[in-house]
Amino acid sequence: DAKTTQPPSMDCAEGRAANLPCNHSTISGNEYVYWYRQIHSQGPQYIIHGLKNNETNEMASLIITEDRKSSTLILPHATLRDTAVYYCIVRVAEYAGGFKTIFGAGTRLFVKA
Amino acid sequence: EPEVTQTPSHQVTQMGQEVILRCVPISNHLYFYWYRQILGQKVEFLVSFYNNEISEKSEIFDDQFSVERPDGSNFTLKIRSTKLEDSAMYFCASSPGLSTYEQYFGPGTRLTVT
Secondary structure, eight states: OOOOOOSSEEEEEEEEEEEEEEOOTTTTTTTTEEEEEEETTOEEEEEEEESSOOOEEEOOOEEOTTTTTEEEEEEOOOGGGGOOEEEEEESOOOOOOOOOOOOOOOOOEEOOO | OOOOEEOOOOEEEOOOOOEEEEEOOOOOOOOEEEEEEEETTTTTEEEEEEETTEEEOTTTTTEEEEOOOOSSSSSEEEESSSOOGGEEEEEEEOOOTTOOOOOOEOEEEEEEOO
C-alpha cells in the first residue's frame, strides 16, 4: 500500500470548513483513497473513499487532484464533535480475502468554539 | 443503523490467563477483522477472517492468538496466555464484501493485564 503524509495537527473554528490535506505521491492506479476518523479512544469510523473523482456524502467531501498525488477531506461546517484524529489511507481495491487497513499517525483536528 | 458490538467493554485479567473478546459484526457482512491500539499508539491490524478462515494476519498475531466464528454471528479473539504487553484496546471490524471496502468498527474492548 502506498504511504501517505498528513500534518500532525490542525485547528478549525466551529462552523467553518475544515480542510484536511493528504499527500500520497506514490499512489498506484488501482489504489483508492480512504478517510477514517477516531474520536477519543472510540473505534475508527469510516468517512469516505474515492478513486479519481471527487466524492461527497452526508459527512464530508473528498477532493482528489487530477494526478491523484494528493487529496483533501472537507468537513463543510465543523462542530466540536468533529474533534478527532483523521486518517488518510490508500489501499488496493482488489483482494479476495479482505482489506486490512493500515493506520498511520493521522491528523489531530481540534475544532474550537 | 446496524453497528458492530463488542463485549465486554473492559476486561481485567492476570498475566498468564486466557481471555476471550467477543464481537457481533453487522449481520450481512462477510469480512471480519481484529485490530488493537496500545494507549497513545497507532491502530494496528491483527487479523482478517473470511469464509471461516484467516485470510491475513500480522506479525503481532502469533500462536498466542486465535479467532473463531463459532455460531455464524459471534466473532471471537482468544489470547491464550496474556502478557503485560497485551494491554490495549481491541477493536473488531466488519465489511460488507468485495464491492464495498469500508470497514465498520466496534467500540472496542479495553484489556488490562496485571
